Amino acid sequence: MEFDDLKGTSGEWLRGTGPESDIVISSRIRLARNVADFTFPPRADESTRRETEALLKENIQELSTASDLKVIDVNQIDDLDRKFLVERQLISREHAESSGARSACIGALETVSLMINEEDHLRMQVFRSGYALESAWTQINRIDDELEERVSFAFSDEFGYLTSCPTNVGTGMRVSVMLHLPALVLTKEIQKVFQAMHKMNLAVRGLYGEGSQAMGDFYQISNQVTLGRTEEQIIQNVKRVIPDILDYERRARQALIKEDRQRLHDQVSRALGVLSSARQISSEETMEKLSSVRMGINLGLVDDIEISTVNELFMHIQPAHLQKIRGEELESTQRNVVRAAYLRDRLTRPPQN
């Protein structure tokens, strides 16, 4: 896969299609695995890392359940390319920022990504656009099963799969649903969601996972418990809360409309006005205003912009994407200018004829 093929797209999972896509951006399932008898990455020396990487790459490339994978040598690509892959959520920040032999095997549609030598030897991820956890689970389970026929994973009869960090032991699974919750943020009811999730042992994170801020009103709901439950139980646990959150966000949107449609329309329309006219704009402000516009489209308050355009912009205005699109390295202030120019170009409405 060439980066040049990627930079004009947004990844299949961010297409903004699929079930409940007015709120659910994407569904993701990740499995953590380690190869038996090899030192786990945090303590492995470089030769062990290389050995593990070679073993996994070889077997991954033979997979019939994921035959379109391209291998990217994360240790060899430059820093900008690594950040680009992080923004696309194809590799984790940790994977990008660590050092030594490591790679990523990425499916052509970007719905599959297998990281080698992340915190664990193998972190497998499957994405779906919209709310589609079963479909993601079916695919990742097949890949996992096929790979396990070829590679012996570190496994304990008592605990299940063994991982570098105890929080992943057992299933090694993280089930995440990325939600767009602008109305709950606007009405400040989002705190109640946090509290409810906390009680149910579910985590709420921002766009880029652990420690990241909830830019653009995106929130990732995921399980915290990986041990003592089956994969299906973990999925069910996440699935149990999602319909309530969707309902809660939709009610909040309708309440905003009902309470003061004009004000909401004004806010959405001004957000689009600023995005279409600014001459310099930070990624934070862009995310915030794109979030408004995205909600506006879903509420029928904006009719001349496609939701797919907005979804794509969320990705393209990120620092590394912007630099890849522009084809040069840019300082933060330059990026603000280039970002504004890119937005004006993408959002300028065609002449009405």
Place this chain on the structure above:
Amino acid sequence: MEFDDLKGTSGEWLRGTGPESDIVISSRIRLARNVADFTFPPRADESTRRETEALLKENIQELSTASDLKVIDVNQIDDLDRKFLVERQLISREHAESSGARSACIGALETVSLMINEEDHLRMQVFRSGYALESAWTQINRIDDELEERVSFAFSDEFGYLTSCPTNVGTGMRVSVMLHLPALVLTKEIQKVFQAMHKMNLAVRGLYGEGSQAMGDFYQISNQVTLGRTEEQIIQNVKRVIPDILDYERRARQALIKEDRQRLHDQVSRALGVLSSARQISSEETMEKLSSVRMGINLGLVDDIEISTVNELFMHIQPAHLQKIRGEELESTQRNVVRAAYLRDRLTRPPQN
């Protein structure tokens, strides 16, 4: 004159043409006169007011120096029409809000306005677009001379013309220049202008004269002393300070450009973006953003909007103008919606072909 003829225009003096029109909106000279042997308005009973009004109207309509005047009976028109005339600066707020027999004689180009039974029996005003005090003086002086051949004005050899308020005794003249000073406001140097004017016995007021706020970065510089000086001296006194203020504002604009052109361009462009996209907007915010756009046009940062459009919008977005244009009375919140719709309509750029 029909109001319907007025509502689509902005008044000749606000066309934004004339000398120094990047900063000088308009020049205005006003003369206060009272008819000898008639009680002055503040103490006159209604029959005296009517008598004075009839006498002045009759003689004003015979003027050859101002032959295109239409008489508006300010006592008979409704409140909205009065406010409309105030916004156009054709009558004063005091004239609009007082009661009893009173009228206004207005020239077809709106460069001449004679108020009958304001604070004085007669308040004559001549306007010019841009910086043109001599031309205004020549015209008002001719009107005054011709009228004085017909009507005997209250005059004292010791003091000069007598007026209701002692601050106008002598020449009865107020010379005003309306300036657009956005860069001095932005750089906070406007305070220095206030201080300098104060020292020179000149007043600085907002768009609608005494007690009005300086909306849209418009400032009116005018004389305070009317006594013990000739009309020419008063004009010279105002003229002495204007070139320095123009120079000061232009330097501030260039400094803003030099310091951070990108930021200024961003500010101007966002202002236009908001004006073109808002769904509800107050007159204060509109004035503030139009002010930015006006400066942007003069600095070459905006190229697809005419300065005359912006000048006209300053007038048309005022409450009474909006209601006249829309043809119905509107509450404040309704006006904010109608104002936004009007702005979107006027500022939407034509398709580029």
